[in-house]
Amino acid sequence: MKHFIFACFFGLTVGSAQADLKIFATVPEWGALAQEIGGGKVKVYTATNAFQDPHRIEAKPSLLAQARQANLVIAAGADLEIGWLPLVLRDSGNAAIQNGQPGYFQAANFVNRLELPATLDRANGDVHAAGNPHTHLDPRNVLKVGEALTARMAELDAPNAAAYQAGYQAFAGKWQTAMTRWQKDAAPLKGVPVLVHHASFVYLLNWLGMKEVGTLEPKPGIEPTSGHLTGLLARQPGAPAQMVLRAAYQQEGPSQWMAGKTGMPAILLPYTVGGTPEAKDLFGLFDDTLQRLLKGLR
Amino acid sequence: MQKSFAMAALLAASCGAHAASDADLAAIRAQIDDMKKTYEQRIAALEQRLVQAESQASSQAKSEKSVPAPSPVENRQSVAPTNAFNPEVSLILQGQYRHAKNVPGRGITGFVPGGEGLNTRGFSVDETELVLAANIDPYWRGQVIVAMADGQANIEEAWFQSLAIGQGVGLKVGRYRSSIGYLNEQHPHMWDFADAPLMYQAMFGEGASYVQDGVQLKWLAPTSLFVELGSEIGRGANFPGTDHNNNGTGGGALYIHVGDDVGVSNSWRAGASWLKTRASERSSDFVEQLGGNVAQGVFNGDSSTWLADFVWKWAPNGNSAHQNFKFQSEYFVREEKGSLNATSVDSSYKTRQSGWYAQGVYQFTPQWRAGLRYEQLDSGTRDFGANAANLVVDSYRPKKASAMVDCSWSEFSRVRLQIAQDKSMFGITDNQLTLQYVMSLGAHGAHKF
Numbered sequence: 001m002k003h004f005i006f007a008c009f010f011g012l013t014v015g016s017a018q019a020d021l022k023i024f025a026t027v028p029e030w031g032a033l034a035q036e037i038g039g040g041k042v043k044v045y046t047a048t049n050a051f052q053d054p055h056r057i058e059a060k061p062s063l064l065a066q067a068r069q070a071n072l073v074i075a076a077g078a079d080l081e082i083g084w085l086p087l088v089l090r091d092s093g094n095a096a097i098q099n100g101q102p103g104y105f106q107a108a109n110f111v112n113r114l115e116l117p118a119t120l121d122r123a124n125g126d127v128h129a130a131g132n133p134h135t136h137l138d139p140r141n142v143l144k145v146g147e148a149l150t151a152r153m154a155e156l157d158a159p160n161a162a163a164y165q166a167g168y169q170a171f172a173g174k175w176q177t178a179m180t181r182w183q184k185d186a187a188p189l190k191g192v193p194v195l196v197h198h199a200s201f202v203y204l205l206n207w208l209g210m211k212e213v214g215t216l217e218p219k220p221g222i223e224p225t226s227g228h229l230t231g232l233l234a235r236q237p238g239a240p241a242q243m244v245l246r247a248a249y250q251q252e253g254p255s256q257w258m259a260g261k262t263g264m265p266a267i268l269l270p271y272t273v274g275g276t277p278e279a280k281d282l283f284g285l286f287d288d289t290l291q292r293l294l295k296g297l298r
Numbered sequence: 299m300q301k302s303f304a305m306a307a308l309l310a311a312s313c314g315a316h317a318a319s320d321a322d323l324a325a326i327r328a329q330i331d332d333m334k335k336t337y338e339q340r341i342a343a344l345e346q347r348l349v350q351a352e353s354q355a356s357s358q359a360k361s362e363k364s365v366p367a368p369s370p371v372e373n374r375q376s377v378a379p380t381n382a383f384n385p386e387v388s389l390i391l392q393g394q395y396r397h398a399k400n401v402p403g404r405g406i407t408g409f410v411p412g413g414e415g416l417n418t419r420g421f422s423v424d425e426t427e428l429v430l431a432a433n434i435d436p437y438w439r440g441q442v443i444v445a446m447a448d449g450q451a452n453i454e455e456a457w458f459q460s461l462a463i464g465q466g467v468g469l470k471v472g473r474y475r476s477s478i479g480y481l482n483e484q485h486p487h488m489w490d491f492a493d494a495p496l497m498y499q500a501m502f503g504e505g506a507s508y509v510q511d512g513v514q515l516k517w518l519a520p521t522s523l524f525v526e527l528g529s530e531i532g533r534g535a536n537f538p539g540t541d542h543n544n545n546g547t548g549g550g551a552l553y554i555h556v557g558d559d560v561g562v563s564n565s566w567r568a569g570a571s572w573l574k575t576r577a578s579e580r581s582s583d584f585v586e587q588l589g590g591n592v593a594q595g596v597f598n599g600d601s602s603t604w605l606a607d608f609v610w611k612w613a614p615n616g617n618s619a620h621q622n623f624k625f626q627s628e629y630f631v632r633e634e635k636g637s638l639n640a641t642s643v644d645s646s647y648k649t650r651q652s653g654w655y656a657q658g659v660y661q662f663t664p665q666w667r668a669g670l671r672y673e674q675l676d677s678g679t680r681d682f683g684a685n686a687a688n689l690v691v692d693s694y695r696p697k698k699a700s701a702m703v704d705c706s707w708s709e710f711s712r713v714r715l716q717i718a719q720d721k722s723m724f725g726i727t728d729n730q731l732t733l734q735y736v737m738s739l740g741a742h743g744a745h746k747f
């Protein structure tokens with residue numbers, strides 16, 4: 001069918017031989033992971049940066065142009081990119097990266113998603129219907145996604161399969177070591193109650209055994225209001241939080257206000273690769289995140 | 299007027315307001331959260347044991363070097379699996395309060411009207427749009443948009459598009475909004491102002507969009523610069539064309555879109571388009587020179603429209619959630635050539651008309667945006683040949699300036715206040731005030747750039 005139509009319109013077939021696996025990553029964390037696994041065998045384009053709200057990206061012409069040429073699209077999944085990626089995929093004219101094709105990889109499909117809502121109602125805000133999509137801040141998820149991604153890259157680019165396996169093994173080895181270190185360093189964070197701007201850190205807090213006692217957003221995707229913040233403040237004596245966390249892309253106003261009223265530290269976390277100068281890669285992301293959290297404890 | 303301002307103030311006030319939180323509810327929520335956390339911790343502990351077991355297993359596998367590691371199982375869990383095959387559904391509610399002069403048969407001086415004219419005042423509900431979309435199979439996707447109003451349901455769009463052709467080729471078949479220009483493809487709920495620019499009303503009538511029943515074929519170039527070429531052929535039944543029940547086609551279009559980023563904070567798109575339609579027995583009203591009576595004129599001939607469009611968007615670091623600016627401008631020229639029958643006189647008919655608009659919209663907080671639009675048309679040259687002696691040829695430059703402020707509680711609800719000074723009709727200065735709401739229910743649709 002596909003070939004019939006194509007032949008109809010063009011009467012020719014263009015063989016595309018390329019040396020690299022061209023990867024289109026929607027978010028920096030998975031772009032960085034693909035780079036770790038693929039090394040010199042892949043060309044990674046990252047569609048967004050750490051200072052952009054991943055829920056609010058637009059289907060820019062530049063993204064269409066890049067998706068057109070990609071062999072593999074890596075998305076966070078769980079509907080995080082629902083406002084722009086479906087459109088980019090469909091209008092890219094690239095059959096290989098459509099939903100259901102091997103060239104479309106959703107990270108969230110390979111981890112245990114938290115916060116799957118029992119009911120769907122926008123009265124609860126812009127809820128993530130498929131569970132919380134910010135899965136990368138649990139380093140165990142990074143390994144799971146890495147393993148699945150390696151298999152996918154090997155499937156799409158069989159001649160380099162061994163290189164991808166080796167890349168992943170090397171990464172996983174270093175990652176395991178780092179995880180042991182992180183878990184040891186993070187011991188004092190266990191049980192620490194925190195406020196967060198948006199539920200961006202669910203997996204991080206879950207991994208570290210920290211407690212989220214409230215979000216500055218009254219509902220997911222709704223900007224903090226003074227009324228809601230006052231309400232949180234009133235709850236502080238009963239269920240005190242020790243710090244207030246926000247991602248690099250979120251406005252500092254609400255958490256600064258909270259910090260000013262309560263004396264707790266407002267902590268900016270890189271959230272993803274590139275969010276702070278220290279978070280240069282995935283290792284830096286977790287190193288810096290932990291360091292900032294531990295600093296907040298003091 | 300004062301009442302509508304009061305209403306605007308009321309709506310604006312509630313926009314900044316917040317949901318009152320109930321202490322009991324909060325306590326229950328906290329309890330549930332606690333329970334959830336406990337379970338999550340248990341799950342986390344189990345997961346950790348699983349990871350350890352897995353890593354042991356994989357290290358065993360490595361040492362044995364015989365069995366390849368099992369590839370991970372993809373988990374596509376979703377909340378409502380029984381509903382998974384049903385189309386995504388969304389519904390747009392839109393309505394307004396409008397304060398304007400009463401001008402029956404409202405039109406644009408010097409331009410052939412493409413409809414009855416928009417003269418609705420006071421409270422009114424616009425068409426309610428129902429959108430259904432789904433992948434049909436791995437090769438095709440379909441979408442239908444039904445616009446419902448009193449006693450009628452119009453098929454605004456009903457098409458399927460290709461998913462699997464590849465090589466940058468996209469095919470769309472059915473009834474679709476043409477990809478010419480920038481605003482043409484956008485439905486009213488996506489507009490930044492309460493009404494369409496005069497230029498779109500002059501070009502395509504009240505609907506302010508050219509809709510084609512036909513085929514669209516487009517191609518995206520394999521370059522890092524966005525270059526999209528498209529062509530459309532179809533029935534060409536809509537204004538400025540007319541319906542012909544012929545074999546063959548009644549209209550066609552060609553377009554090119556180019557776009558890119560400038561740094562991390564800016565992106566743009568520019569386009570050029572051409573639309574060709576044929577009209578037979580297209581009747582419209584003219585004014586007789588003697589006596590000033592309204593005379594029906596019937597046009598037969600070809601209509602060609604050229605469009606140029608440009609959009610520039612800015613957001614600090616490309617993060618449009620808090621602050622962003624959008625500039626947009628379009629220009630058109632239309633030439634029509636053929637014959638005119640009016641006042642029982644047959645004559646030649648040749649016109650060349652043009653117009654443009656430019657607008658800027660600034661979002662200064664996550665909820666609030668403000669925008670300005672200025673537009674001007676030129677009735678240009680209208681040569682009615684032998685009929686020139688019988689019919690009034692208006693030469694006029696319609697102008698309009700609009701300012702708007704809108705507030706969005708969330709991505710799904712918006713209310714807008716717009717004031718405009720409309721000089722689109724000769725001798726009339728119409729100061730308009732519009733208070734409008736746009737509500738989106740259901741599936742989270744992706745919006746075009």
Ligand SMILES: [Zn+2]
Nearest residue numbers: 055198199200
């Ligand atoms: Zn989120």
